[in-house]
Amino acid sequence: MKTYRQYSIATVFILVLMAGCTGNSSSDGHLEQVEAPFSASTLENSNEDGAEIYRPESSSNRIVESRNNAITNAVDSASAAVVSIMSRRVVDRPNDPREEFFRYFFGYEQPREDSNMGSGFLISEDGLIVTNQHVVGANPDEIMISTIYGETYEAELIGSDELTDVALLRVRENKAFPFVEFSNSDDILVGEWAIALGNPFGLFEDGQPTVTVGVISAKNRDFRPDPNNPRVYIDMIQTDAAINRGNSGGPLLNSAGEVIGMNTFIYTGGTGAGFVGLSFAIPSNRIDKIISQLLTSGSVVLDYDPGMEFTSMTEQLVYRYRLPYVQGLLVTSVNKDGPAFSCGIMPGDVILKIGDERVLSEMHAWALLREYDEGDSMEIELIRDNRQYETEMLLRPSIRAESSGD
Secondary structure (H helix, E strand, O other): OOOHHHHHHHHHHHHHHHHOOOOOOOOOOOEEOOOOOHHHHHHHHHOOOOOOOOEEEEEEEHHHHHHHHHHHHHHHHHHHHHEEEEEEEEOOOOOHHHHEEEEEEOOOOOOEEEEEEEEEEEEEOOOEEEEEEEHOOOOOOOEEEEEEOOEEEEEEEEEEEOOOOEEEEEEOOOOOOOOEEEHHHOOOOOOEEEEEOOHHHHHHHHOOEEEEEEEEEEEEEEOOOOOOOOEEEEEEEOOOOOOOOOOOOOEEOOOOEEEEEEEEEOOOOOOOOOOOOOOEEEHHHHHHHHHHHHHHHHHOOOOOOOOOOEEEEOOHHHHHOOOOOOOOOEEEEEEEOOOHHOOOOOOOOEEEEEHHHHHOHHHHHHOOOOOOOOOOOEEEEEEOOOOEEEEEEOOOOOHHHHHOOO
């Protein structure tokens, strides 16, 4: 009697024979080989009717195409417009005992200069570059920019605005440069892709800007002024795209490769641990407005005259004039021909709000005033004689300013 094992082996042997002999039976009982539906010959030639034979796409081509997406396309289109910026300024420093040591033993003095490194991006074919004011500093003696192609050029400072942290440069070279275009930052969506390009830690020497990707985490973020920092950041774009030292001044792109903001700073929450997922960029609409004035006059000025002068509230002012102990602006003088007088503001008033924003300092007030244009109406909340009032100021040039121009 045959065992189960013997039957199993025999069965497997028969199945193997059947699997190896699959084919069509001819009339004489012999097996004929069946050709594969897409043999090498049929793939390379047309059929008898001249119809094109289907050729399946190779897997390698499919993989390459799948790697190209909106982000890689955006990076590819904008990278050539990103530049590395190095600025230097000679400074006067107090005498240092070490100076005498270097001069006596080595015959030279320690260099007395400050240098900054950051990023920027070209916005026109004739070499206009946008960056942060803190990248170029105040009154730089030399500004050098480097492109991704390894070219180095000298640039001149057309104008800068410390309050908004925006600077405009121009390359001193008569040639056509690649550039990027601004997008409407008011149209950005929370959750959409955000692509940061720049030169963190001076790694730009390898010829390509560093790319980090995240999403728009929030918009219209305001940062209150630091008493030790004159800059005021309003309506900032928040993203989780990594921003590190040297990224300042680089572009923040959308998935179409358009500039929606300029990378400016990170927030560490006081941990001192570097990037923690909170990066901030100046919105493109604000940059466009600032550089338009820098290109025209080299500085940023209001196109209207509020018709008043003011200063930040301090403890000294509170005690001296017996004012309410609040944050705000003390109005020191009012032009009788200006908008402030027309809406009822008087010297001694304490302005609490401009629009919907609580005013914290004089610098903060000037930043808020830049949000308005001639012809706008500005709501103001103030305190007078310990009573709170609201008024509306129609922004226009003062009559005195208009007549002086004739």
